[in-house]
Amino acid sequence: MNFSTAIVLFMSCLNASSxxxxxxxxxxxxxxxxxxxxxxxxRLHAASIADTPEARIELINKGADATFAIIDVDxxxxxxxxxxxxxxxxxxxxxxxxxxxxxxxxVNNDNEISRQEFQGGMVMLTGLQSAPGLGNYNxxxxxxxxxxxxxxxxxxxxxxxxxIDQKELRIHIGRSFANYSEGAIDNIFQQxxxxxDGTITKAEFRDAFCKFSAxxxxxxxxPNYK
Numbered sequence: 001m002n003f004s005t006a007i008v009l010f011m012s013c014l015n016a017s018s019x020x021x022x023x024x025x026x027x028x029x030x031x032x033x034x035x036x037x038x039x040x041x042x043r044l045h046a047a048s049i050a051d052t053p054e055a056r057i058e059l060i061n062k063g064a065d066a067t068f069a070i071i072d073v074d075x076x077x078x079x080x081x082x083x084x085x086x087x088x089x090x091x092x093x094x095x096x097x098x099x100x101x102x103x104x105x106x107v108n109n110d111n112e113i114s115r116q117e118f119q120g121g122m123v124m125l126t127g128l129q130s131a132p133g134l135g136n137y138n139x140x141x142x143x144x145x146x147x148x149x150x151x152x153x154x155x156x157x158x159x160x161x162x163x164i165d166q167k168e169l170r171i172h173i174g175r176s177f178a179n180y181s182e183g184a185i186d187n188i189f190q191q192x193x194x195x196x197d198g199t200i201t202k203a204e205f206r207d208a209f210c211k212f213s214a215x216x217x218x219x220x221x222x223p224n225y226k
Contacts, residue, residue, distance in 0.1 A: 020158040031134050057123055063211065066120040067134055068213040075183030078112040086179075090217055091133030101128075112175050133214055142210065149209035152219060163199040173219060180218075188218070 001118075010212050071079050080089045081102050088098045105113045105121035113121075122128050122135075129135040155171035156164050164172075170185045180188075192208045192215075193199050 002047055009154060060123050060129065064119045066208065067113065067214045068118045069191050070218045072187065073180050073184050075086045075181040075187055078114055079118065080112060088133050111190040133217060135213065146208045149206045150202065152209065153205045163201055164205065165199050169200070
């Protein structure tokens with residue numbers, strides 16, 4: 001699916017929804033393919049399968065938390081309208097569309113999107129789960145994304161020890177995206193560092209890079225960026 005098609009399909013879903021109608025049985029779009037290795041591909045695919053509506057929602061919420069951390073550039077714990085506009089404008093959305101997304105997610109109308117509201121929006125508007133800049137909408141470019149992930153990882157791994165620590169991630173993101181606060185970068189780090197050991201391995205980086213188009217947009221595009 002190309003970018004234009006993804007936008008059209010997403011807008012159809014957005015315009016068709018007059019409110020947040022939860023469809024717990026709706027299939028989710030999660031192609032968690034992270035490396036060329038077939039064993040790891042199978043592992044990630046298995047991890048994306050949920051047997052119950054509750055488990056599906058939990059998986060969506062985990063992805064939502066990672067995307068939320070990327071959009072929340074000041075690390076305040078909420079997403080402002082400006083932050084969403086800045087993020088989605090780069091992904092190709094116009095202001096009118098971004099305003100529609102913001103207004104639907106800002107349930108209590110306080111002109112901020114909380115983490116819980118963002119989770120709810122991702123669950124209730126299933127189109128968001130595969131929308132450019134928010135979900136994984138380029139599953140057909142897995143090979144290219146893996147190549148990009150490795151190149152970006154190598155660039156961020158300043159000391160070449162095969163892992164990225166918090167300082168290295170701060171330097172890498174700050175080099176191109178000076179508007180990210182230290183707290184925001186630390187939040188992103190925690191989302192990528194799945195095992196919580198204080199470093200990001202190449203496998204962890206590949207997983208996150210291929211799962212989330214928002215991360216690819218924020219952390220480095222690579223020559224095959226899609």
